[in-house]
Amino acid sequence: MLPLLSGAGTTFSEEDIFPGAMGGEESAPRPREASVPDGDGGIVHVSFLSFQLSSEEERADYCALFEDIGERKALQNLLARRTVLQTRMAAISSGFVVSGDFRGTLERALLDMLSISKARLAVLFVMSYTGALVPELEVLSPDASPSSSPRAPIFSEGEDFFWKSLLKKDRLPTLLVVDSTVEGMSYGGREFLRRRNISSVAILPLLLKGSLQGFLALADPDMHWAYDADEPVLSVLSSLLAIALERRNEEESLRMSHKLIHDRFSGAVSALCQVSELRDMSTAGHQKNVSALAESLAGEMGLSDEIRMAVRYAGLVHDLGKLYIPAEILGKPHSLSDAEYMLVKKHPEYGHDILSPLGFPWPLADIVLQHHERMNGTGYPFGLTGESICLEARILSVADAFDAMTSDRPYRKRKSAAEALGELAELAGSFYDRDIAMTFIGMIEKRERP
Structure with missing residues (x-):
């Protein structure tokens, strides 16, 4: 018994086995756990119960029952x-669901996977549109050979032959572990890893509906991790990473489609603007000025990018309907007759008729139609009042009025910026939306300060 109690690794004393003999207080026996040497330099986890069998004046007999609980402890x-x-992987997975920052979430996920697996390097490969496996992101463990200088990527494009040779299987496992030191790996495969100073790699294929989206490679992980990680948890993580990649690809494709559509519509609007300004040289540059002012005003008001784009492009074509007005009326150097003025007042409707069939992603036709409406109902063509006039048209009307007042016309000289702002302030609330007009005045005054 004494060698057992005194051996290296023992975590209990003789008093634990013979409490009464050592002067301790006797109590009801209860099981305890301890570690004892196994005689071969290892440790055995045991549970033991010690109790007194008999007691005489000079002798006390004790019994200690030991049970090997190593398997239970393991x-x-x-x-x-x-x-x-599971907790860490759930946090990784949820990050892709709730975060809009794909790149940042992905980098944090790879850092977490490095911490979990004790790997030296984590690399996410994605399947490109051409069918090549391309490294999307490499993250080096903070504990692996830190360096202050930038590090060249370990993997590069055009070297997917090794990975494809591993992943060409009818049924891929949830986790594929490749050890370059084990017999059976081809010489080319061993050389591919050896050149990158990698002994083993754990590969997590990212499958979605049976289609390979890419994979996560962990270089030189703790081999116990593969067993501890638990297949169902890895399977869920694999699916969520694959879904995140697919969502990223769809969003990128949608963004490119939107950009293409935006560029095409932008080109069409610019062409219409140039055509309309060639028709009335006396107001050349007016639509571009109004567009810039309206977009700045929308930004000053903190409005969305969508509204900013709408007033920008509406500004470029707000006088498009003047294509239907005879040039001699538009360039007349003195006051118009009633009949001529009534014709000019039709230009918002003409502009609306031109723009309506074109299907722009912004309500340009309606904005152009309403840009001469006034808050008190004295505008045209319908005499709309208050908020029945769309927000974009209320913004455009302020920018249009200011640029018109501060520009020369055949029938009058321009006003100064201060005079034009004074008129806007005077008409705020009656002609123009008060909040929009005052925001515009403040914006211009800030620009005018030395």
Whole structure:
């Protein structure tokens, strides 16, 4: 008994086995756990129960029952490690669901995977449109050979032959572990890893509806991690990463489609603007000025990019309907007759008729139609009042009035900026939306300050 109690690794004393003999207080026996040497330099986890059998004046007999609980302890430790891994992987997975920053979320996910697996390097490969496996992101463990200088990527495009040779299987496992030191790997495969100073790699294929989206490679991970990680958890992580990649690809494709559509519509609007300004040289540059002012005003008001784009492009074509007005009326150097003025007042409707069939992603036709309406109902063509006039048209009307007042016309000289702002302030609330007009006045005054 004494060698057992005094051996290296023992975590209990003789008093634990013979409490009464050592002068301790006797109490009801209860099981305890301890570690004892196994005689081969290892440790055995045991549970023991010690109790007194008999007691005489000079002698006391004790019995200690020992049970090997090593397997139970190993399972408990495995469960604890898996619980930690499941919690960490759930956090990684949820990041892709709730975050809009794909790149930042991805980098944090790879750092977490490095911490979990004790790997030296994490690399995410994605399947490109051409069918090539391309490294999307490499993250080096903070504990692996830190360096202040930029590091060249370990993997590069055009070297997917090694990965494809591993992944060409009818049924891919949830986790594929490749050890370059084990017999069976081709010489080319060993050389591919050896040149990158990698001994082993754990590969997590990212599958979505049976289609390979890419994979996560972990270089030189702790081999116990593959066993601890638990296949169902890895499977869920694989699916969520694959879904995140697909969503990113769809969003990128949608963004490119939107850009293409935007560029095409922008070109069409610019062409219409140039055509309309060639028709009335006396107001050349007016639509571009109004467009810039209206977009700045929308930004000053903190409005969305969508509204900013709408007033920008509406400004470029707000006088498009003047294409239907005879040039001699538009360039007349003195006051118009009633009949001529009534014709000029039709230009918002003509502009609306030109723009309506074109299907722009912004309500340009309606904005152009309403840009001469006034808050008190004295505008045209319909005499709309208040908020029945769309917000974009209320913005455009202020920018249009200011640029018109501060520009020369055949029938009058321009006003100064201060005079034009004074008139806007005077008409705020009756002709123009008060809040919009005052915001515009403040914006211009800030620009005018030395």
